[in-house]
Amino acid sequence: MEAVRRNLSTISHSTKTFLNVDRLQLHRRLGEILTQPLQKSLFLVSGSDAIEAAIDMARKVTGGVEVLGLHMGLHGSTSFITRSLSFGWNRSKHGLAAQGTSSLLAPYPYRCPVACSPEQCSCAKGNGHYQCLKTSFELAQSNFGGKPAAVILEPVLSAGGVIVPPPGYVKALRDLAHELGMLLIMDESQTGLAKTGRMWGHQHEAVVPDIMTVSKHFGAGLPISAVCTTAEIADQAAANGYVATRSHACDPITCAAGVASIDIIEQEGLVARAAAIGQRMAKHLARMAEANDLIGEFRGRGVLWGVELVLNRDSRAPANGSADLAVQACQESGLIVQARGSQNRKNVIRLVPPMVSTDEQIDEGMAILSDVLARVQRPEAC
Ligand SMILES: Cc1ncc(COP(=O)(O)O)c(C=O)c1O
Incomplete structure (x- = not known):
């Protein structure tokens, strides 16, 4: 409240063309708590915005178009991309889906989509045989109309029914994605900033995404989101002409709220x-x-x-x-x-x-x- 009040009486809005102090502080503060090698961030307004921007970034960097999401995942409600990747919401509700979006079977040990028992689930054993992934990727590849770009997932699939992927699954998914030249995007809207008992949901499996999004409680009630990535990917995206912004993307008032929320998460343990x-x-x-x-x-x-x-x-x-x-x-x-x-x-x-x-x-x-x-x-x- 103090941070927001201070900005209300000094400067609350500023166009992205000019840097402002609160924005720079948030870049630094967020950079300090990211899992290395993630270190660069850009700011937007909503979770859906951040997902759209993350996918655009992956497409710019890889030169691909195809994006895969888990069939019980949810990534937002903007037309076109995020609602098309929100399979958990049943995307048929929205009419035509965006080109270059399709699904992978979600790992759901309680109702395994390929009928493996928990004992059979190789993700849990980590022996390198992941039937749900293998089947999904085979099918997805046969549906690709262009070059692949990214796979997106929530570290815990929240709206889909709080599905926790079995141990080893995320790493296997990342490896398969990388083999195909796809970047791994993690949507940390629901799992980031302490909610799962680690600063980031991906830290439970020690798999660092190539690109990550942050939103929801990031602004402690004010609308701000972030797309975070490595210096290498950020530089490549910029070199390829990538841009993502909104009029209120870098407002000092929302950036100050972001800094304060990170401070409070740390100070209050x-x-x-x-x-x-x-x-x-x-x-x-x-x-x-x-x-x-x-x-x-x-x-x-x-x-x-x-x-x-x-x-x-x-x-x-x-x-x-x-x-x-x-x-x-x-x-x-x-x-x-x-x-x-x-x-x-x-x-x-x-x-x-x-x-x-x-x-x-x-x-x-x-x-x-x-x-x-x-x-x-x-x-x-x-
Ligand atoms: C995992 C996840 N990603 C993205 C979003 C979209 O966020 P927003 O509503 O801020 O656009 C949501 C919204 O509930 C979400 O749960």
């Missing part, structure tokens, strides 16, 4: 706090799952968790109706949650408590959820 909240939530959820067979699986990292509701633990049929009722009942009891999932499933209760929540607040929220899930009906089963 929110990375560690998000991790601790995650451990606390996992314990609560384990107890809930033991007592309630409506819960098929729970999964997540840091403050981002999904509770998948099923009609029957053997069939794993999605309990969409129960999820819907649970969301309403939670809301009536003072707990805001959402039902998420993709295709015909909306059966995952997504929980994203603030990183500044106290233990008591987490316990209270989990008690509400536990009580609601114990009461909620299975309308499909009636």
Whole structure:
């Protein structure tokens, strides 16, 4: 608030043509917390903007056009590119999709798209045989109309149902993408800046993307996003004539909010706090799952968790109706949650408590959820 107030009474807007101090401070501050070799950033206004710009950058640098996204991923709502890559939202809603966009099967251990059991899943074993990836890339390559440019994914697929890729998957995906000359773009809108208990979601798998986007809580409520990359990629993009901007892309007021939010995340130890909240939530959820067979699986990292509701633990049929009722009942009891999932499933209760929540607040929220899930009906089963 202080940073924003200061800028309101000095300078809030400035065209990108001129550098301003807050913008330079944000470039430096963000550079300090990026995973090396990521170090360069440009600023935009929304998460969707940043994804569009990241894809343009990959296309400029590789000279390719084809972009692949996971079939349960979500990357924004701008026409054309981001909504075309938001397969988790069902892109048929939007009419024609953008050329050069297609999907890869998302890794979803609970409902494996190539029917591997967790024991068979080679991603988890790391033995180099990744059936879902191999199948997806074969199909994708046969659909390519031009040279490939990039693969995009969220480190945890949030809106698609809080899907955590199995260990080894992201590295295998990166290796395959690089073999084809594609850059790896990570959308850290939902997972960046501490939310998963690490500063960046990609740090869990130690796979550094070639290009990364940051948005949502970056501006602590004010609209600002970033595209981050290596010096090498940034230089190449610039040499190839790449440009991405908006009138309000580098406003001192939003940049100051970005600096303040990074400062607060560091000063208040929110990375560690998000991790601790995650451990606390996992314990609560384990107890809930033991007592309630409506819960098929729970999964997540840091403050981002999904509770998948099923009609029957053997069939794993999605309990969409129960999820819907649970969301309403939670809301009536003072707990805001959402039902998420993709295709015909909306059966995952997504929980994203603030990183500044106290233990008591987490316990209270989990008690509400536990009580609601114990009461909620299975309308499909009636
Ligand atoms: C992972 C992810 N990427 C991108 C976006 C789009 O961000 P925005 O709504 O700021 O354009 C969202 C929005 O929910 C998101 O969840």
